[in-house]
Amino acid sequence: MREVDEFKDEIELLFEEASREMIELPDELREMGQALLARCHPLRSGGKAKSISFLLPYWLQEETGAPIELCRDLSIGSVYVMLQYFILDDVMDGGDDRIQSSGVRKSLALAQMLGVMSRRRYARYFDPNSSIWSYERQYVEQWSSAVTREVLESVNPWDARQLAGKAAPIKLGAAGVLLWAGQTEQRITEVEEAIDLALAVLQLSDDWADRIEDLHESNRNSFLTIVKDKLADVVGDQLDERSVNRAIYHRGALVQLAEIAEHYRERMHQIPQASTRLLTYQGTIVQDLRETAERIQRAVDELASHGGLSQLVLTMK
Template sequence: MNLNEDYEKEIKLIFSKAAAETDLFPAPLKEMGLVLLARFNPLQSCEGTSSYISFLLPFWLKEQTASSDVLCRDLAVGNVFAMIHYFLLDDVIDVGAGLNKAEVRDSLVLGQLFHDLFQQYYSIHFTAGSPLWKLYRSYMEDWALAVSQEGKIPADPLDPGQLARKAAPVKLCAAVCSIYCRKK
């Protein structure tokens, strides 16, 4: 399966929407955000930094959930923003001391702008009282614990649950699809 070819139309729409939102950031964060967005767009970048699961998962689950195209696209765009948010956080955590103060500040501030857009796109379909947000908090706690313990406690390659905790935010989309199915 060639994901770029099979999902080219959707990838174009997802990243076009994401670019339009990012274009509204104040300068110079707008320029930085658009560069990062292009870097994660598999149709624009050869760097291989794109995490397809982040933005294609809603479409992969569409058949099982009977989700609408609108829901899938909004979740996919939200997931792009979440992916970049966590990438920026991870970069600061991993490289931290190698970055200067301005780079750390820019990464954290830009990450927050992307995180806000992620929440906006999910909130279109899930109100504050939705069970989704309780799951979100649980996944964020899993992620936070995994990241804070990284390097302190050796990773056990035979424990996929432990290894997957750093990727806990990705679970949210699958949970959303599950919640959406129960609504129908």
């Protein structure tokens, strides 16, 4: 929340302008679009938007000298991209049991309009021949590959590119600022790698938080990949809540997740001129994972010293 607090005035501006612009949506989509925007507002109760999804242009402003108007427009475009892919992910994850066919059609129609609104923001600064559109295609291809692989194979916690793939389209905001500033292709590649490493750590954290929900819904999850590996000699691929807890308390599954996050943090520090704000953002998440793992390990050690660990794991639901 540190980044959100620091940019709260700009965030209010972004979401207010996006809400006003959504008045232009077709009548059938206007209310749905504004409701989705409000639900994702990071300064509202329960807002689920991640700051990295739309603040990247601001985070790169200091080192590029980009004007605030550019940052605002690209960030509003990023808000639309974020909402567009929220919808697409929900539709793909939901299936017929959770979303009625009319809801799917309406959601996909809104997603298409959000894509148009995002590109309109970028078109204020980039002509049709700009390389920004090649970057857009590249990021959409990365997203397409990630969501396709997701249903075919387990999520590899050691594959940063795979972990970051579903969020790849948000990198367009960073590319836009860097292209405006005349940065080299090598510099853009470095920033892309740094963003991927930050997104990979964010995905690890989200997978830890969503482990039980993903377990029940049979969703792919990097933490559950670690759990399966830790328990391969006991349960194979058949996991339940008790076996997940066993992996956490007996096999150090969360400790390993935190170690992988630390590895990505070390890689970030090796990137020349990595953005200070990206380093801080990633480091905060890594620290939270490490502290959670250490807290659990202390609880395990104390319970073990009193002979209560086995009973705790057996009774956990």
